[in-house]
Amino acid sequence: MQIKDEEALMFPEKLKSDPNKHSRDKYCRFHRDHGHDTADCYDLKQQIEALIRQGKLQKFIRKEKTDPPPQDQHPRRDNERPRPPIGYIRMIVGGTAAAGSSKKARKTYFQMVQNVQLTGAVPKIARKESPIIGFSEEDARRLHHPHDDALVVNLRVEDYNMHRVLVDNGSSTDILYYPIFQQMRIDRERLIPTNAPLVGFGGSQVFPLGAVTLSVVVGDYPQQITKDVTFLVVDCSSAYNAILERPTLNSWKAVTSTYHLMIKFPTNYGVGELRGS
Missing domain, CATH: 2.40.70.10 (Acid Proteases)
Incomplete structure (x- = not known):
């Protein structure tokens, strides 16, 4: 962790969750506690992003930008086949949601979705009409834009x-x-x-x-x-x-x-x- 000596970096307290449930195989040098790796520490990433926006980590950013990235050396033409991605950044997925946690529940849910897509069935209109929902500039007047x-x-x-x-x-x-x-x-x-x-x-x-x-x-x-x-x-x-x-x-x-x-x-x-x- 190269930025550990930066005075602007504020080290948090140790994790408040039960220490007996922390993974002893993982250690966070930012929290100085077990449970997750330093590279995966959400709190550390948030502080780093804030310090970058404040311009306090420019020396580290310049170090990373000394060598131009490959795409800057060889600009891609419009008719050139795009390069394959090097990885994926995903949202939080999984859990029970509407499909449930068992295989049978998920299978039933997907069959229902497929059936709706194929038949194009329209749900029945509710007896009482729902109010129309909209937003206006008046709703945003309290915000700084x-x-x-x-x-x-x-x-x-x-x-x-x-x-x-x-x-x-x-x-x-x-x-x-x-x-x-x-x-x-x-x-x-x-x-x-x-x-x-x-x-x-x-x-x-x-x-x-x-x-x-x-x-x-x-x-x-x-x-x-x-x-x-x-x-x-x-x-x-x-x-x-x-x-x-x-x-x-x-x-x-x-x-x-x-x-x-x-x-x-x-x-x-x-x-x-x-x-x-």
Whole structure:
């Protein structure tokens, strides 16, 4: 870790999760603790990115750019066959989602999807029409533009007001991090075992500690909804307390806008709103 002597780098405390559950084969020189490798440390990557944006690591960046990349030496023509990729950067995938965790459940789900695609069946119209959801510049007036902030919200989960919940439309399962699970004092017996691994945490597979279903309240009364959400509990460090994923947003019929940093969803009393924090 070449930047360890940089004064701007702030070393965090040791991991708060149970030390007995940490992998002794992996050691993070940033956290000075076992559990994950330094190269896979999310907190370290976040600090490095922030320091680069602040211009405090220019000497390391210049060192990497002394040799021009191959594509700069040989510009690709428009009619030239593109080079194959050297790897893949994937989103968080796996988990139970709509398909379930068993092979039989996933097979049944894919058969249903294929049947809908082939027949083009149109779902029945609900008795009560849903309100029209839209966004305007008025919704964005509180924000500083331009911005590239992530959509991070506060939710009521069980009896707790949970801050720093990342809304991620691209991933397939809801995540609750184990330190927060412990802080909420949820009985470990409520964890349902699952054999569905997740991919996307440092590029390797992560096996959740289990799944837990919690009550989530979204919005302000009376334009609010209360739904049960099944989270996969993951024991690794994160800048967020939880991640809210695509299947749950779909079940709420929620519409997200990263430009407005807002979620809107239909309720029995009109359109509910949840603003980014």
